[in-house]
Amino acid sequence: MLRGIFAPIPTPFIDEEIAYGKLEENLAKWGATGLSGIVVLGSNGEQPYVDEDEKVELWAFARKHFPEDKTVIAGTGCESTRATVRLTKKAADAGAQAALILTPHYFKASMNEAALERFYTDVADESPIPVLLYNMPGNTGLNITPPLVKKLAQHPNIKGIKDSGGNIVQISEFLRDTPDDFVVVAGSASFLMPALVMGARGGILASANVIPDLCVRISELVSQGKYDEARSIQKSIIHLNRLVTARYGVAGLKATLDMIGYFGGMPRRPILPIGDNEKAEIRAALEELKVV
């Protein structure tokens, strides 16, 4: 259920309000690809900009309008333990099949290993659905270390980790230190192949919104031992991946979706839309991959 390629979908807005019609159309398109599922309200869903009521509605809507045989994961992490537990329960009620839980991070200096261990244990104890750890040092300034992952992997309701840090040594250590059914997934398409080669089970990838089938293809080729072909695709997508992640973020990802027949639209403020030069750069990268 948690294996394969997942798209952490953006939340579509028109005039700052959620555009459910557009979302339904997007879901239909992603549903027709090789994706194993989606994450609703991960970072690319602008989760910190979405109110609690909106979140619950989004999870229910997505579950309802996405193919039943594919998985819907909810991004439910908040800063406090109580809010995270509350949202995770609501996500489960709304039909989400797993919860992706970001590290609380505002009080960085207090979020030591003991605090994070307690946080994830408390949440997993209370969660009606399986929990995935979410390591996103670029946004949070915190790292979930291998020793902590090793401990947390023993909890019966903690089923895996999404790692967006991309430190391939650390990913290897997660894989070395956890049982086979603990799912390590790549958090960016830029290191999908090396992560898979070391034993990762898939990816939750911003790029999977744009080039789902190329991402799925890399995964299949690695499974089949066809490394030369996988490597060639892997190298070819790094540039586009950077444009829709580190370089232009959610605004870049949304502009990209607009170019390929999905609805992207504007992010909520304070994120500003990207300009024409940035769009041209993205378009060139899409053309190079023959996506437009």
Added chain:
Amino acid sequence: MLRGIFAPIPTPFIDEEIAYGKLEENLAKWGATGLSGIVVLGSNGEQPYVDEDEKVELWAFARKHFPEDKTVIAGTGCESTRATVRLTKKAADAGAQAALILTPHYFKASMNEAALERFYTDVADESPIPVLLYNMPGNTGLNITPPLVKKLAQHPNIKGIKDSGGNIVQISEFLRDTPDDFVVVAGSASFLMPALVMGARGGILASANVIPDLCVRISELVSQGKYDEARSIQKSIIHLNRLVTARYGVAGLKATLDMIGYFGGMPRRPILPIGDNEKAEIRAALEELKVV
């Protein structure tokens, strides 16, 4: 109204619920000191752990139970522009006299100067009360630069900045680049005197919860040109200040309050309370300052 020493007060909890009775007692004590006012739901108020309804109730309660001639500032910054505007309006309705607005920071790479300029301008345009910028790089991973402060200081509703970064050169640049009535305040007691010497108008200081009158004394001595005495007090408080900020954070501050006759209590989870060794270290620092 924004000058002098302010305490960013902690939010008291019993069994994870806000303890209004304890808060009322604390407010009475702080109200009897030389403080110019308080910040309700700054970082030390555990603002990311407090729900929106709770926030509004806290602002109203604090305004009602704190001396009328002292200022109540509300920490209203959220990640999205819309939520920040909404909360700032609610804070004004609840009686807060100014809003302290943290930089949105989750999408660090997107929070460039243009985005932050737009964010603060949008919020200040809509805010019924004066806005203070809040620069807290240690928690946010972002810095508000001198050129941005220079621009924003021209907005009629942006009245100052709290700087918790402590880069004294940058503080000097803020003071060089803004008009006299733009209020720069130190965000930590550890650099209160050097900031005042360069022209800062006061401080919003975690330590002001614990040693309000020593902080006020530094400010008075600098105003009077009595630098030798100010320097001596300044040096004496750095150690305690570190314990209740960088080293042990909100949990340390709360434990400290419990030692000096205020109610501190436990932080909301995932912040863990500090242990006995840490408490002994704090007690020793308090004894050195003759506070206990």
Added chain:
Amino acid sequence: MLRGIFAPIPTPFIDEEIAYGKLEENLAKWGATGLSGIVVLGSNGEQPYVDEDEKVELWAFARKHFPEDKTVIAGTGCESTRATVRLTKKAADAGAQAALILTPHYFKASMNEAALERFYTDVADESPIPVLLYNMPGNTGLNITPPLVKKLAQHPNIKGIKDSGGNIVQISEFLRDTPDDFVVVAGSASFLMPALVMGARGGILASANVIPDLCVRISELVSQGKYDEARSIQKSIIHLNRLVTARYGVAGLKATLDMIGYFGGMPRRPILPIGDNEKAEIRAALEELKVV
């Protein structure tokens, strides 16, 4: 000549003086392994602690006492262009077959892309032997970016890059952007397999001093498409690798050599030898790998 596994050998000292007899014995042992060659006066050779005359003597000695069919690479990078050119010429005269050139880094803010491009071009123009770029952000605080590597790879005398940063995406970009005969080598055994899978040609690995044949084995298994076995060895060596690199550095590496029949000895000061607890930790890691 630059492909395969290389050991960046430590410089043996007795009472702070170079112990050539011990070095000769070590060289004979490494020469009998599957290593393709050695680097003399890389970081693990304590190059910043070795005087210019000593360096020249070491290169000549190593070339003389190491098997002729194996490669000797000299670490010749200095802060100034003129010293780097001078040392590189001396290394060539002493018989070194290639030069590994660290980024100059003391004046970090001045070492922009233009300065580094000019530096490497100047050195490669003057060097009688092929030049390898050496990217070591952990020690230098600087990174050689993919666009710069792409440019420099066009120089006829710049033949490759050792990357010790371990960012697998960046390594993939180096491989994407350079011709097939430009040699990218892993700078640490902890990411040897993923680097090889993406197209790297080998590694210059501190661990190759200690477990040369395990490192060679990973390389062979990847070449043969035996990924499961390679992955298993790769995971097994990460822990030991950390102990002899990031955690205990040169002092740890030298203590390890003393445990396995080589001469390690003491580093030059100010590096302090490791203590008994650290040695026990290393011994346990060696036992786990059945090296002792």
Added chain:
Amino acid sequence: MLRGIFAPIPTPFIDEEIAYGKLEENLAKWGATGLSGIVVLGSNGEQPYVDEDEKVELWAFARKHFPEDKTVIAGTGCESTRATVRLTKKAADAGAQAALILTPHYFKASMNEAALERFYTDVADESPIPVLLYNMPGNTGLNITPPLVKKLAQHPNIKGIKDSGGNIVQISEFLRDTPDDFVVVAGSASFLMPALVMGARGGILASANVIPDLCVRISELVSQGKYDEARSIQKSIIHLNRLVTARYGVAGLKATLDMIGYFGGMPRRPILPIGDNEKAEIRAALEELKVV
């Protein structure tokens, strides 16, 4: 002897060779200012680009051609203890009156507090002249902590510290933790006044090469309690200071000297000279200060 304002002078080069005639002229000019002395072969002297023989000659030359009643400090720090001791003895023989010793830093992970304590103790034990610690985190990536300074200040031959990090809290801690005759000096003009106000005894300032008498004036005004005037000058020099330090480094400093009647010339490579736009920016800053 170590109090007051010092200029860490650049080393003049013509065609990459030391230009002693130009140096003599510069020394005569600096000698006629209010400077207390100079540092020969600090960072601004491009010390990592200067060979050992050249260093010794430079120290002797500077001592010979600089007014006898002013102090010449030699930058003698190297990576190894043995080289640092050797150079410090040579500097003393050449007439230098104190040695400024940078933290060794290439092996950052090994340069823990114990290693640095041993390093500075070893050097101070052997040095015929007083030792100044040199904390330069921007270039070295390492910080000398207050607890270490406290310990080292007890050594009879360690007489002070130059701090270029500019953390005013840490500077305050150095001053809190060391005896009155331990000299703390600011390492940049940008925080000269706040450091003096907290008790620093002077500064070793890149800007003191360009505006020696303004720097001296700040120091005098603070001594006289004329804080308003001092503050005004302090704020006015921050911009120029940034241009000749963080922004354009040694190349910027040298170009600036060329504009004001000193000889600046070119840095040794790999540092590149600055361009015309950068020069215009500096010229404007000089004009604002009425220096040209």
